[in-house]
Amino acid sequence: xxxxxxxxxxxxxxxxxxxxxxxxxxxxxxxxxxxxxxxxxxxxxxxxxxxxxxxxxxxxxxxxxxxxxxxxxxxxxxxxxxxxxxxxxxxxxxxxxxxxxxxxxxxxxxxxxxxxxxxxxxxxxxxxxxxxxxxxxxxxxxxxxxxxxxxxxxxxxxxxxxxxxxxxxxxxxxxxxxxxxxxxxxxxxxxxxxxxxxxxxxxxxxxxxxxxxxxxxxxxxxxxxxxxxxxxxxxxxxxxxxxxxxxxxxxxxxxxxxxxxxxxxxxxxxxxxxxxxxxxxxxxxxxxxxxxxxxxxxxxxxxxxxxxxxxxxxxxxxxxxxxxxxxxxxxxxxxxxxxxxxxxxxxxxxxxxxxxxxxxxxxxxxxxxxxxxxxxxxxxxxxxxxxxxxxxxxxxxxxxxxxxxxxxxxxxxxxxxxxxxxxxxxxxxxxxxxxxxxxxxxxxxxxxxxxxxxxxxxxxxxxxxxxxxxxxxxxxxxxxxxxxxxxxxxxxxxxxxxxxxxxx
Numbered sequence: 307x308x309x310x311x312x313x314x315x316x317x318x319x320x321x322x323x324x325x326x327x328x329x330x331x332x333x334x335x336x337x338x339x340x341x342x343x344x345x346x347x348x349x350x351x352x353x354x355x356x357x358x359x360x361x362x363x364x365x366x367x368x369x370x371x372x373x374x375x376x377x378x379x380x381x382x383x384x385x386x387x388x389x390x391x392x393x394x395x396x397x398x399x400x401x402x403x404x405x406x407x408x409x410x411x412x413x414x415x416x417x418x419x420x421x422x423x424x425x426x427x428x429x430x431x432x433x434x435x436x437x438x439x440x441x442x443x444x445x446x447x448x449x450x451x452x453x454x455x456x457x458x459x460x461x462x463x464x465x466x467x468x469x470x471x472x473x474x475x476x477x478x479x480x481x482x483x484x485x486x487x488x489x490x491x492x493x494x495x496x497x498x499x500x501x502x503x504x505x506x507x508x509x510x511x512x513x514x515x516x517x518x519x520x521x522x523x524x525x526x527x528x529x530x531x532x533x534x535x536x537x538x539x540x541x542x543x544x545x546x547x548x549x550x551x552x553x554x555x556x557x558x559x560x561x562x563x564x565x566x567x568x569x570x571x572x573x574x575x576x577x578x579x580x581x582x583x584x585x586x587x588x589x590x591x592x593x594x595x596x597x598x599x600x601x602x603x604x605x606x607x608x609x610x611x612x613x614x615x616x617x618x619x620x621x622x623x624x625x626x627x628x629x630x631x632x633x634x635x636x637x638x639x640x641x642x643x644x645x646x647x648x649x650x651x652x653x654x655x656x657x658x659x660x661x662x663x664x665x666x667x668x669x670x671x672x673x674x675x676x677x678x679x680x681x682x683x684x685x686x687x688x689x690x691x692x693x694x695x696x697x698x699x700x701x702x703x704x705x706x707x708x709x710x711x712x713x714x715x716x717x718x719x720x721x722x723x724x725x726x727x728x729x730x731x732x733x734x735x736x737x738x739x740x741x742x743x744x745x746x747x748x749x750x751x752x753x754x755x756x757x758x759x760x761x762x763x764x765x766x767x768x769x770x771x772x773x774x775x776x777x778x779x780x781x782x783x784x785x786x787x788x789x790x791x792x793x794x795x796x797x798x799x800x801x802x803x804x805x806x807x808x809x810x
Contacts, residue, residue: 313419313420313421314352314353314354314383314419314420314421315351315352315353315420315421315422315440315443316351316352316353316354316420316421316422316423316424316684317353317354317356317414317415317418317419317420317422317423317424317687318342318353318354318355318356318382318423318424318426319356319358319411319414319415319418319423319424319425319426320338320355320356320357320358320411320414320425320426320427320428321357321358321360321405321407321410321411321413321414321427321428322335322357322358322359322360322369322428323359323360323361323362323363323369323404323405324359324362324363324366324367324368324369324372325363325366325404325405327404327405327735329460329735329736330460331428332372332373334428334429334460334733335369335373335428335429336374337429337431337462337470337733338428338429338430338431339355339373339375339384339428340374340376340467341431341432341467341470342355342382342432343355343375343376343380343382343384344376345432345434345437345467346380346381346382346437347378347380347381347382348437349434349437349438349440349441350381350441351381351382351437351440351441352381353381353382353383353420354382354383354384354385354418354419354420355382355383355385356385356387356417356418357369357384357385357386357387357414357428358387358389358410358411358413358414359386359387359388360394360404360405360406360409360410360413361389361390361391361393361394361404361405362388362390362391368386368388368797369386370386370797370799375799383798383799384798384799385417385796385797385798386797386798387413387414387417387794387795387796388794388795388796388797389410389413389789389794390795393789393792394406397700398700399700399701399756399757399758399759401756402753402756402757402758403702403756403758406698406703407680407703408680408695408696408697408698408699408703408706408707408710409696409698409788409789411425411695411696412695412696412698412783412787412788412789413788413789414788415687415690415695415788416695416787416788416789416790417788417794417796418687418690420687421445421686421687422445422684422685422686422687423684423685423686423687423690424682424683424684425680425682425683425684425696426681426682426683426730427680427681427732429732429733429735430455430681430682430730430731430732430733431462431467431470431471431474431730431731431733432729432730432731433471433727433728433729433730433731434468434471435727435728435729436453436724436728436729436730439724439728445684445686447686447688447689448686448718448719448720449685449719449720449721449722450683450684450685450689450711450714450715450719450720450721450722451682451683451684451685451722451723451724452674452679452682452683452684452711452721452722452723452724453682453723453724453728453729453730454481454482454483454484454514454675454723454726454729454730455481455482455677455678455681455682455730455731455732456474456478456480456481456482456490456494456729456730456731456732457478457479457480457481457482457731457732457734458473458474458477458478458479458731458733458734459477459479459734460733460734460735462474462733471731474731475493475494476492476493477492478490478491478492478493478494478731479734481494481496481514482677482678482732483514483515483675483677484531484621484622484673484674484675484676484677484723485517485531485620485621485622485677486517486518486621486677487677487678488516488518491511493511494513495511495512495513495537496511496512496513496516498512499519499526501519501521501524501526502526502528503519503526503527503528503627503628503629503630504629504630504631505631508539509539509632510536510537510538510539510548510630510631510632511536511537511602512528512534512535512536512537513534513535513536513537513604513726514533514534514535514725514726515530515531515532515533515534515535515606515607516528516529516531516534516535517529517530517531517621517623525628526628526629527626527627527628528626528627529555529621529623529624529625529626530607530624530625530627531557531621531622531624532607532608532609532612532622532624533568533606533607533608534606534607534627535604535605535726536548536604536605536606536607536630537602537603537604538590538602538603538604538605538632539602539632540602540603546589546590546632546633547587547588547589547590547632547633548587548588548589548590548605548631548632548633549585549586549587549588549630549631549632549633550585550586550588550607550627550629550630551584551585551627551628551629551630552565552580552583552584552585552586552607552625552626552627552628553580553582553583553584553625553626553628554580554581554609554624554625555623555624555625555626556614556615556616556623557609557612557613557614557615557622557623557624557625558609558610558611558624558625559611559614561611562579562580562581563579563580563609563610563611563624563625564577564578564579564580564609564610564611565577565578565579565586565607565608565609565625566607566608566609566610567586567588567605567606567607567608568605568606568608569591569603569604569605569606570603570604575588575589575591575605576588576589580609580625583628588605590605590632591603591605607625607627609624609625612624615670615673617670620670620673620674620676621673622673670771670774671712671716671767671770671771671773671774672715672721672774674708674711674712674715674721675721675723676707676708676711678732679707679708679711680703680707681732682730683707683710683711683714686719689714689717689718689719692717692718693710693713693714693717693779693781694781694782694783694784694787694788695710695783695787695788696709696710697709697710697782697783698782698783698787699761699782701758701760701761702753702759702760702761703760704760704761705760705761705762705763705765705766706761708763708766709761709766709769709770709782712766712769712770712773712779713773713779713780713781713782714779715773716773716774716777716778716779717778717779
């Protein structure tokens with residue numbers, strides 16, 4: 307057996323047990339470990355995969371035996387840490403919870419050796435762009451890295467990783483982004499509603515950065531965060547114009563801001579001043595000669611001066627779009643009549659009148675990307691130790707990961723959301739085995755029947771407001787967090803000599 311790398315660059319920590327949780331657990335986990343080990347080998351990432359096997363069933367083989375492993379795992383060491391049933395049964399809700407997910411992750415994080423630690427789960431696939439970014443070894447120690455989670459259907463093919471990732475791109479069913487979970491079309495664009503800001507003819511699609519459609523009377527609109535993506539169908543006419551009816555929102559203090567329109571490469575297509583509601587006509591970059599025939603043109607909407615909040619709403623409502631259309635020439639008149647001016651003035655006064663006492667006494671916490679954060683939270687090992695890991699509450703894992711993210715953010719690891727094309731794909735599981743919009747009612751009914759409590763969002767927000775007020779994290783665990791005082795059984799797969807590290 308070859309010696310360990312003295313300090314891996316990355317430790318990947320996942321909890322599991324061989325109990326078929328969520329249906330086809332071994333299949334989903336096999337896809338995860340096979341892809342991860344192959345990608346670490348291909349991108350030459352000095353790493354370790356730590357699988358915390360919590361309360362392993364006595365009548366089933368351990369995961370090290372139940373899964374297939376490559377003959378040469380490459381630069382990713384595989385370690386199994388067992389938390390026996392005897393420890394599990396010390397917890398008050400052990401009858402209703404077979405696995406304490408966040409405490410199990412802490413067990414792995416506590417014993418991780420990497421400079422950075424990624425806490426994730428066993429049914430996740432990482433895009434090659436994400437793994438290439440990690441392989442560059444430019445992660446910052448003062449950042450907490452988050453990413454959108456794209457849910458895909460459960461029938462991921464038994465194929466090479468490159469083919470699996472290509473399959474995932476066209477089988478997305480929802481995206482878990484900042485501000486919520488949104489249904490999508492199979493290509494990953496947001497699913498449009500019957501009365502939406504763009505027509506359903508396929509000429510325009512909405513990507514990352516948008517929030518759910520809302521209605522002002524019978525008029526639809528969508529708020530957006532930076533950077534809101536619009537996809538434009540391939541076309542041969544080089545004179546196309548994208549017209550958007552837009553106005554600044556409370557995220558910019560309802561004040562004058564600058565709207566920058568960027569293309570795929572981040573180059574500025576247009577920059578305009580927004581001092582109220584107006585129509586902006588954006589020349590669509592020609593797709594002729596780009597070598598991407600059939601691939602949509604993508605534009606991103608970015609506004610400046612962000613960071614303001616609406617009372618009780620975690621979303622950064624930087625601007626909203628009432629309608630969006632594609633034309634051969636500018637076609638929509640600027641809606642700057644007297645009615646619009648009066649409406650805008652009233653809206654500003656109303657927004658200011660809604661500021662709560664909390665806003666005046668300390669401020670609402672900074673907006674973070676908390677959706678599905680348990681599936682991808684990566685930060686320096688030293689920060690995990692400073693914060694003593696996830697709060698070790700004797701309850702279902704709901705919202706505990708969000709509470710940790712607030713603590714990390716106010717503990718000096720400011721959030722950075724990794725952007726497209728970096729993605730984390732989540733393989734769909736049985737309804738009710740984990741949180742999904744369709745299965746949340748069934749999940750909570752199951753927890754209630756077993757008498758298992760969970761952390762409510764309002765409690766998380768109260769603690770987050772305290773952290774904002776004092777600009778400091780709240781530490782919930784004692785020094786022996788992650789079962790630090792326990793001598794746990796560890797098993798590791800045989801290793802081989804490591805190739806030179808660094809990007810391929």
